[in-house]
Amino acid sequence: MLKAKDYRTELQPVWCARCGDFGVLKGLTSALVDLQVPPDQLAVISGIGCSSRLPGYMNAYSCNSIHGRALPIATGLKVARPELTVVVVGGDGDGFSIGLGHLPHAIRRDVNLTYVVLDNGLYGLTKGQASPTTGSELKKALGLAGQNERPLNPPFLVLASGCGFVARAHAGNLPQLREVLKQAISYPGFAFVQVMAACATYQPQSYAEELYQRCGVVPDTHDATDLSQALSLAMDTDRFSLGILYRRAMGEAAGGAPFERPGAETAAAD
Numbered sequence: 001m002l003k004a005k006d007y008r009t010e011l012q013p014v015w016c017a018r019c020g021d022f023g024v025l026k027g028l029t030s031a032l033v034d035l036q037v038p039p040d041q042l043a044v045i046s047g048i049g050c051s052s053r054l055p056g057y058m059n060a061y062s063c064n065s066i067h068g069r070a071l072p073i074a075t076g077l078k079v080a081r082p083e084l085t086v087v088v089v090g091g092d093g094d095g096f097s098i099g100l101g102h103l104p105h106a107i108r109r110d111v112n113l114t115y116v117v118l119d120n121g122l123y124g125l126t127k128g129q130a131s132p133t134t135g136s137e138l139k140k141a142l143g144l145a146g147q148n149e150r151p152l153n154p155p156f157l158v159l160a161s162g163c164g165f166v167a168r169a170h171a172g173n174l175p176q177l178r179e180v181l182k183q184a185i186s187y188p189g190f191a192f193v194q195v196m197a198a199c200a201t202y203q204p205q206s207y208a209e210e211l212y213q214r215c216g217v218v219p220d221t222h223d224a225t226d227l228s229q230a231l232s233l234a235m236d237t238d239r240f241s242l243g244i245l246y247r248r249a250m251g252e253a254a255g256g257a258p259f260e261r262p263g264a265e266t267a268a269a270d
């Protein structure tokens, strides 16, 4: 019986006190305990950032790779070693700035990866610059660049790109994070999980509290197999719904529409 400590190296995290990355590390090891994935069948791949340090703390095939390139590296690994459980982790800067171009392609290829983005709404490692998910109010309050730019909406973006599993969690809500990660890792295709958290160093404590207040679990009435309901939840940027927003039924094509390969009829006739 594998325990949480079996998924950890002896390295002690160098994250700041109260950083949400601790929650993701705990949530991930707890989910792996639930699934009993053997460490020698597990790979954890990241880019660069505070959150991208996470693979170093995991007893797995770990790679703290290149800024923004975790997805292509993980894709190559999964294609070469399909028997491995491959988890990709990183920050919003890593995944939604320099690395964003890889995301829709990983989704349309539907590689069986779990992509966990620790979204603290800024670049932590390089000392607090705005990221694509930094809200306008915070940019104004902190005097950050790009104050007239609207923030990106990650769940909406991935749903619109045809992602088959889309979920959101908060780093401070361990039971919910654990369950979401368990479901995401079990999903047999590309799974996207946005983990909300504040940066303990470069955002005020009031922001962390406000963020927590804006998060709430998805309503009981939510049907996660209904793409239009998932899109409605994702479009609500006042309140962040936590839980599984969307899980495509197996065998259904992206967006619910049947996928017909061009030229398939000609090929069949040949």
Ligand SMILES: Cc1ncc(C[n+]2csc(CCOP(=O)(O)OP(=O)(O)O)c2C)c(N)n1
Residues within 6 Å of the ligand: 048, 049, 050, 051, 052, 067, 090, 091, 092, 093, 094, 095, 098, 118, 120, 122, 123, 124, 125, 126, 131
């Ligand atoms: C090619 C390249 N460009 C820029 C950087 C500098 N850099 C390192 S981490 C980072 C952003 C980190 O922010 P995020 O991905 O949100 O992670 P966090 O530190 O907040 O967890 C940047 C711009 C780099 N290391 N490599």
